[in-house]
Amino acid sequence: MNLASTDTASGRNAGRATAEPVLSVNDLVVTYYTDLGRARALDKVSFTLKAGTKMGMVGESGSGKSTLALAMMRMIKPPGRIEGGNVWVGGTDLQALSEEDMRKARLSKIAYIPQGAMNSLNPVMRVGAQMVDAIKSHLRGESASAINDRCVWALKSVDLDPSVFHMYPHELSGGMKQRVCIAIGILLRPEVIIADEPTSALDVVTQRQVMETIDKVQDEINSAVILIGHDMGLMAQTMDHVAVMYAGRLVELATVREMFTSPKHPYSQALISSLPTLDNKGQFKGIPGLAPSLLRLPTGCAFHPRCPLASDRSRTEKPKVNVLPGGQLVACHLYDQGN
């Protein structure tokens, strides 16, 4: 699938991006079988990402952002199930790996920093010991001194003093803990890093520091970064591409400039215009209505009940993903060929 990533004009790393995408997600489908019925949490999501680029993934809670991350890591737990699609990272099909190989791939090929990871550090273990453990469980036969060097390198990469190696999590501030989590994530220089809401519990100043750290780390190891969040402002400040999820579907994927200057999908448009800026003080443009329950999706386009531009076709027919001339992806009937 030809993708938005062809246009990387806004990315600082554009020059370094290689031609081949390092990550390619194709038609990924995840379904949860709950007591209340079947919920399609991810509906044929496809996109690619090149090394050295950053993609923001936004959407309301329940839109499938975190499910996508978990599915890419093959960490969906019952009653959820991956029911189709595949994920390629640097030439490896993750869905085809054995459990053991997948376990090893989890830090070395694709790293995941879950939401609230900073509060999941083991409080009775020194930071260093946790880092060494992470390396040992994924990489056999590295000498102790090499492991040590790796940890020191990772800590330095995230702007932490190497002395943090000997500290306990309670001795660190929230921002420092989050950077420790990033350091653990990059230990084995993965090709793809997924961070789920890494800054949602942090105040603005720390949030900015953490984002700048991610930026710097990425410069250093040139991996692809996916940032899951719902703060569009953060995406505008730090990302190259923005993907918008709605009710389990990827409804739009565009470069950050396109997303903020000319969003295509009506949901993206509503999302962008609901943002408070310095210039629209006192104007509150919320998106009317509520996100639909995955158990009871509206027919056709899931956004149609809230969409001011909905047509009869939106109500009956599920829109397919259109690739616009600029490489932008949008799943909306307004952009179907012939319209």
Next chain:
Amino acid sequence: MTTIVATSAPEAAVQQPGRLTLLLRYFNRNKGLAIGLIILIALVLFTVIGLMTINPKQAYPLSVATKQPPSLKYPFGTDFFGRNLLAAMVVGMWQTAVIGVIAGGLGTLIGIVLGFTSAYFGGWIDSTIRTICQILTPIPVLLIQVVVAGSLDKRDVTIITMALIVVMLAWMGPTLVIRAQVLTMKERQFVSVAKLSGVSDIAIIFKEILPNLLPFIAAAFVGQVFAAVFASFYLAVLGLGPLREPLLGNIIWAAQLQGAFFNGWWWWPIGPSIAMILILGSLALINMGLDELANPRVRRTE
């Protein structure tokens, strides 16, 4: 996008399956609880139907022919003293249930009262209750029970005294558990909201906090019943129970004393032993199942 005030999109409510379906599905996940409940219900039915059909007098000595093996007339046989073992089992199970419910209920009740008092008043009241609990908890219960039960005149020991001996050292657990739960509940934000809604402190305890502790209280109660039944059993097996009553433990004690196996009266101790295993097993399964229900950390992903 001129609409400013949000209007809810017409969205069909998610079809909620019936309560029974949900309950069955829950039991399917929490099999321990389901199995425990099924065994317990079977035991209760056995006892209730038994009490209605048998002649309870046959549970006491010299009422029927002695040492009869199981037959149609006496499905569980009769013992050395001339008791119909079926009748003895039914009465014994009934008495076991009485001890369990009295001791378990009393222990849990003391736990609730002391736990809430401790957590609610705090200060020196809390320290006193907590210290007493912590001092009493490590004392070996068996030792004290044996000493107390052994020093009583055997003729005075009844089902009720049995229950009281058992409950004597069994209320600290529920007290500490409920105290800890109330303390964490007190910090929950819905308690703050209730205060803002003008709800008095007492009403907050009973209307906001207590209902949320019901699963804990149920689990504590079942745990207490288990401990009480078990204690009444081993005290009786040691011959420290009410000797005149056909308590399950007493039957085993008597069988052992008369050398039932040596003499080939194998049916004598078998029935009560199996009954005891079933009772304790079902209570343990229910207790674990309730624990899972009450404690989200133990709860499996649903």
Next chain:
Amino acid sequence: MSNLLEIRNVTKVYQRGLLSSHAKIALKEYNLTLKEDEPTILTVAGESGSGKTTLAMLVLGFITPTTGEILYRGKNITTLRGADRMAYRREVQAVFQDPFAVFNPFYTVDHLLTVPIKQFKLAKSGRDARNKMDEALTSVGLRPEDVLGRFPHQLSGGQRQRINVARALLLKPKLLIADEPVSMVDASLRANILESLKNLHRDHGVTIIYITHDLTTAYHVADTITVLYRGDVVEKGDVETVIRNPQHAYTRLLVDSIPWPNLDQKWGQHSIRSKESQAEFHTEAPTP
């Protein structure tokens, strides 16, 4: 002209442990006066640990000041009794951050609305109560039949937070403490909730203390702003002036770190990494 709320020289110190001398000053000599007939929206901004939540807890009467006093309609809130206390409870309300924790999981969401109606005798009859609930829910954009009778976990975070705002609407307080009311709500719903709060202020003359670390939303809803840093007020004034032209170094850093959703307003090029190593900010008021 009478004062609705007056905070006089309030300091709150948290003592850790009985014997240790380790004490943390959460709020230092804080002063605030809110006039009864000039309803306003005041933002109290700061990062975690700045004392902003301590301030909320103090005003709501959940904790008592170490020194200083808080007067509601001229009376100290720690000594309020009887009718005065009930009036204070009814007129000073809050919307909290976590839209799940405020619901008692044992009850349906109706509980959040029916309890205050009953306690404060806001309705003459059951039908009247139901009408009032419907009205409040409708005006925050919910359909009563969608939410009433449901348990909190059956609703989305956005629905739950709107019910919280509906509760505030129902009670029509004089003073509303909004403690990070939108930080756990999806970005697309924030505008709706903030607008409901703003309407409450405009239509019913409710004074709102908006507590947040998010200067973007603060800029949009508030008239004035107070910036707290480790228990001290470092800057206060008109929200337009403070955000567009911050004086204190800390406020400048905060404003500088706002992630504006605007490609032409990117974070400055100067890096602000390793704040941990930076000297603490001086908390004296800057000379303008």
